[in-house]
Amino acid sequence: MSVLEVQGCSIRFGGVQAAHDVSLRAGEWEIVGVIGPNGAGKTTTFNVITGFYRPDSGRVWFKGRDITRLAVHERTALGMGRTFQNVGLVKSSTVRENLLTAQHLEAGYSTLAGMVGLPSTFAAERRLRERAEALAGILGLSDLLDTRVAGLPYGVLKRVELGAVLATDPDLLLLDEPTSGMGPEEAHAFGATLLELRREFDLTVVMIEHHVPLVAQVCDYVYCLNFGELLAEGTPDEVRANPEVIRAYLGQEAEEVLHEEPGVRGVPGGVGA
Amino acid sequence: MTGDRPGVAGWCARGAVMVAVAGLVLFVPTLRNNVEVHIYTQAVIYAIIGLSLNVLLGYTGQISLGHQAFVGIGAFTSAYMVTVHGQPFVAAVGMAMVVGGVQALVLGAVSLRITGLYFALVTLAYGTMAEESLFNIQKLTGGSAGQAAPKPTWFTTDLRYYYLCLAFLAAVVWVDWRLMKTKGGRALLALRENPRVAATYGADVKAYTLMAFVVAGVFAGLGGALLAHNDTFVVRDLFNFQLALVFVIMTVVGGLRNRTGVVVGSAFFALVGYFFDKLFGHGLSVPGLKVLPKEYAPIVIGPMLLLFTLTRHPGGVGQQIRPVQRWLRGGRFSFKDTHDAEVRVSDVRA
Numbered sequence: 001m002s003v004l005e006v007q008g009c010s011i012r013f014g015g016v017q018a019a020h021d022v023s024l025r026a027g028e029w030e031i032v033g034v035i036g037p038n039g040a041g042k043t044t045t046f047n048v049i050t051g052f053y054r055p056d057s058g059r060v061w062f063k064g065r066d067i068t069r070l071a072v073h074e075r076t077a078l079g080m081g082r083t084f085q086n087v088g089l090v091k092s093s094t095v096r097e098n099l100l101t102a103q104h105l106e107a108g109y110s111t112l113a114g115m116v117g118l119p120s121t122f123a124a125e126r127r128l129r130e131r132a133e134a135l136a137g138i139l140g141l142s143d144l145l146d147t148r149v150a151g152l153p154y155g156v157l158k159r160v161e162l163g164a165v166l167a168t169d170p171d172l173l174l175l176d177e178p179t180s181g182m183g184p185e186e187a188h189a190f191g192a193t194l195l196e197l198r199r200e201f202d203l204t205v206v207m208i209e210h211h212v213p214l215v216a217q218v219c220d221y222v223y224c225l226n227f228g229e230l231l232a233e234g235t236p237d238e239v240r241a242n243p244e245v246i247r248a249y250l251g252q253e254a255e256e257v258l259h260e261e262p263g264v265r266g267v268p269g270g271v272g273a
Numbered sequence: 274m275t276g277d278r279p280g281v282a283g284w285c286a287r288g289a290v291m292v293a294v295a296g297l298v299l300f301v302p303t304l305r306n307n308v309e310v311h312i313y314t315q316a317v318i319y320a321i322i323g324l325s326l327n328v329l330l331g332y333t334g335q336i337s338l339g340h341q342a343f344v345g346i347g348a349f350t351s352a353y354m355v356t357v358h359g360q361p362f363v364a365a366v367g368m369a370m371v372v373g374g375v376q377a378l379v380l381g382a383v384s385l386r387i388t389g390l391y392f393a394l395v396t397l398a399y400g401t402m403a404e405e406s407l408f409n410i411q412k413l414t415g416g417s418a419g420q421a422a423p424k425p426t427w428f429t430t431d432l433r434y435y436y437l438c439l440a441f442l443a444a445v446v447w448v449d450w451r452l453m454k455t456k457g458g459r460a461l462l463a464l465r466e467n468p469r470v471a472a473t474y475g476a477d478v479k480a481y482t483l484m485a486f487v488v489a490g491v492f493a494g495l496g497g498a499l500l501a502h503n504d505t506f507v508v509r510d511l512f513n514f515q516l517a518l519v520f521v522i523m524t525v526v527g528g529l530r531n532r533t534g535v536v537v538g539s540a541f542f543a544l545v546g547y548f549f550d551k552l553f554g555h556g557l558s559v560p561g562l563k564v565l566p567k568e569y570a571p572i573v574i575g576p577m578l579l580l581f582t583l584t585r586h587p588g589g590v591g592q593q594i595r596p597v598q599r600w601l602r603g604g605r606f607s608f609k610d611t612h613d614a615e616v617r618v619s620d621v622r623a
Contacts, residue, residue, distance in 0.1 A: 050473065052469065052472075071472070071477070072469075072472035072473060073472045073473075073474075073475050073476055073477045073478070076472070076473060076474065076475035077475055081473070082473055084469075084470075084473075088467065088469065088470040088473060089467075089470060090462065090463045090466050090467060090470060090471075091466065091467075092462075092466055093462065093463075097459065097462075100459055101456075101459040101460065101462070101463050101471075101474055101476075102474045102475075103456075104456050104459070104460055104474050104475040104476050105475040107455070107456040109455070109456075111455070111456060111457035111460075111481075111484065114451060114452065114454075114455025114456055114457055114458075115448055115451055115452045115455065115457055115488075116448065116451065117447060117448070117450075117451035121451070121455055125454065125455065164474070165473075168473075168474060168475055
């Protein structure tokens, strides 16, 4: 059974067709990559999957359930977790507070019970704190627990964000450019971490990624988007060899220029336009 | 806060300070006359109102310029229940809290659509509307003559009533403390800063915004009811826009998201008029100007302190007393970290 299934989702913002008839699926335990040039509709697709956008047409299925009309927090409750391209954390809080906040649905008591201060909530809070510390240990954040998020370097923020998402206890992890700002070696190390986390937390992963070596290293299946449409899909090697994909990345003009007569090559504005 | 814990002498010093503060709050009023105790009670009630506004302004970042209506409706509801319907104090206060929560819920529903400056305008309009319409209902408010609100049976003296209000304040502080230490408060802080992240963490953003309004409304209703019975008489003229301004100023000067700071700031603004009057006899006479009556003291001193808070100490009183708080918890006394910007000036802007 597939964990996630997007069926022909389209969404339009004014005159821009941000996604058109996008379909993709992720089976249990799979790591699925979503690639494509800037503005291809990758993050839009993520927003449709996580519920920030409601598609104009098409459906989203999660664990055999139609979730197209569910709100973001309801999807989180079903076991969907996501990270953001520009780091989604409560910046004015500490790492510990973020890991606690992310366990919102794991608390096991009602907000009212917490407010009134029932004795059981004190014990529950202790459990949440222990779990936050354990998670921080796994991700190597133990020394930073009481540091305010706002001052941390970008790479660390990405790790904190991953910790926060894991704290929501997801079955499906949607990662939006988890290695942005990382060098090739860090990206490679992240791949190993990801495989480790999948095993430890029983995860299915869908990730938007630009590091091609990382995609080839960890992904079981890859979808390539361009101008809001699905351009190609297949194993990483198949997609990498697909001429359409190459053209999408290098640009139509580049392709033309490469095949034109030598004399036309000098036309200004061709490649970069 | 690891390492160097204080020794026996250190803990004794800390204990002495805490006993002194407790003594100030619990025993000094027994030595003062009724007029002054009445003012102290008002300070306690203002602290409850400050905490109410802190839930909105501090935790959700929504400004309320109509808080005089929140409080006033609580006051009149309680007075009406006791005087017209002969209900006991407990039922009347409970009713005031319910009504306060319900009207806040309605305003909260508006805040889901409109935020920032425009929402501030909505609350301003709401406050004015309440003054002009609700507070003119003869049955509820007794019109311009006012409504009687006798003190409850066991607490007829000013001193006893003071302790009763202190107990209510303790309950409000407890609820506020537990709220912020558990998942509801964390969700509120997350959604104030980044609703998208709060939602991905699994918090229902709309529901929690409404919850914050209800909590603020319940606190304000309670504050209003206590205020009514403290004066034993409520008149609608008390709940004007000036009062709403004082509420906002005392909360911000007290320090957003800082419980102790808000309590101290609110109490200060409740007391300032009286002590201003004591210090300057019959008002402060500035040459060439008329004498300034004491009711205007908060409105004159308030903006000055507000300016100081916004430009120098965005965390207000809460930020200034943090070294002391740290010391009381067993840390070292130092002025360092006082400037860590937990509250930013931009938080205060609507």
